[in-house]
Amino acid sequence: MLKIDLTGRRALVAGVADDGGFGFAIAKSLAEAGAKVCVGTWPPALGIFQTLLRRGKMDASRKFADGSLLEFEKIYPLDAAFDTLESAPAEVRENKRYKELGDFSIAGLAAQLKSDFGEQPLDIVVHSLANGPEVKKPLLETSRAGYLEAVGVSAYSMVSMVANFAPLMKKDGSFVSLTYMASERVIPGYGGGMSSAKAALESDTRVLAYEAGRKYGVRVNTISAGPWASRAASAIGIIDAMVEYASNNSPLTDAMTAEDVGNAAAFLVSPLAAGITGTTMYVDKGYHTMGKATDARYAPPGDPGRNA
Numbered sequence: 001m002l003k004i005d006l007t008g009r010r011a012l013v014a015g016v017a018d019d020g021g022f023g024f025a026i027a028k029s030l031a032e033a034g035a036k037v038c039v040g041t042w043p044p045a046l047g048i049f050q051t052l053l054r055r056g057k058m059d060a061s062r063k064f065a066d067g068s069l070l071e072f073e074k075i076y077p078l079d080a081a082f083d084t085l086e087s088a089p090a091e092v093r094e095n096k097r098y099k100e101l102g103d104f105s106i107a108g109l110a111a112q113l114k115s116d117f118g119e120q121p122l123d124i125v126v127h128s129l130a131n132g133p134e135v136k137k138p139l140l141e142t143s144r145a146g147y148l149e150a151v152g153v154s155a156y157s158m159v160s161m162v163a164n165f166a167p168l169m170k171k172d173g174s175f176v177s178l179t180y181m182a183s184e185r186v187i188p189g190y191g192g193g194m195s196s197a198k199a200a201l202e203s204d205t206r207v208l209a210y211e212a213g214r215k216y217g218v219r220v221n222t223i224s225a226g227p228w229a230s231r232a233a234s235a236i237g238i239i240d241a242m243v244e245y246a247s248n249n250s251p252l253t254d255a256m257t258a259e260d261v262g263n264a265a266a267f268l269v270s271p272l273a274a275g276i277t278g279t280t281m282y283v284d285k286g287y288h289t290m291g292k293a294t295d296a297r298y299a300p301p302g303d304p305g306r307n308a
């Protein structure tokens with residue numbers, strides 16, 4: 001039988017701080033396919049995440065079909081806004097949530113992985129993080145600082161992760177990130193430069209696939225996911241309406257799940273996808289194919305998708 005088998009591979013999933021987002025779902029799918037999974041967690045969220053795990057509050061979501069529980073091999077602090085510890089300002093390094101954590105930068109995590117597991121510890125790297133401090137503001141009202149932070153944390157971080165982690169990967173290693181359709185179409189309400197960040201992330205996916213493919217033999221892809229009410233998305237303030245809209249107007253009307261994204265990611269990083277790199281893969285129940293809403297006001301009588 002053809003199956004997704006990640007046995008003997010190690011994954012790093014950056015951007016897991018609870019059990020409600022795509023990072024957690026991807027980690028679970030990768031582990032279910034046999035991979036060992038380490039996660040990178042944003043320092044301000046790390047303490048709560050560890051406490052919830054310790055107290056068993058995530059046991060229901062950690063459960064696999066056979067009843068066993070998802071275990072993370074290691075949980076590392078990671079602030080993807082910083083490439084090196086020296087680049088973090090003193091007030092961050094001295095902040096109480098950061099100062100006992102050692103080197104929480106991207107380069108710091110690369111060094112820690114090598115010291116924990118050897119020179120080529122990774123096969124799979126997942127970038128499942130984003131932050132735009134002004135996401136609720138329209139682009140026209142976004143400050144330069146807010147825009148640059150959105151692009152820095154949500155897009156440049158991927159460039160930095162490929163630069164720092166590709167040398168640690170075995171040949172045939174694979175990167176995947178998460179993007180959103182606001183990169184290519186206007187999604188009112190997804191502001192603050194986050195649409196710009198996703199456009200950069202998708203363009204960079206193509207260039208990184210070429211450069212890191214030639215240099216290290218690794219693959220780089222991104223998944224354009226439909227709307228999902230994770231913690232980050234809920235902060236945008238319009239996520240429930242976006243989920244409902246996508247479900248009403250997509251070819252497939254069952255709501256998309258985080259597991260759909262997790263399973264697609266497991267395929268993309270597996271040997272079954274050895275020929276796929278530089279792509280944006282939609283996991284959105286087909287919403288991206290639509291050019292018109294199916295609201296009864298606009299759909300002709302007899303339209304198969306007409307919503308009353």
Ligand SMILES: NC(=O)c1ccc[n+]([C@@H]2O[C@H](COP(=O)([O-])OP(=O)(O)OC[C@H]3O[C@@H](n4cnc5c(N)ncnc54)[C@H](O)[C@@H]3O)[C@@H](O)[C@H]2O)c1
Nearest residue numbers: 015017021022042079080129130178180227228230232233
């Ligand atoms: N939820 C959606 O509707 C949706 C749709 C398409 C794409 N995405 C993308 O999926 C990815 C995961 O988001 P999610 O919606 O699953 O939410 P999430 O809250 O599970 O994940 C976002 C993570 O980013 C982390 N983070 C924020 N700033 C960071 C930093 N500086 N360093 C390290 N980590 C940082 C947060 O702690 C959080 O764990 C993001 O790239 C997001 O843009 C989400």
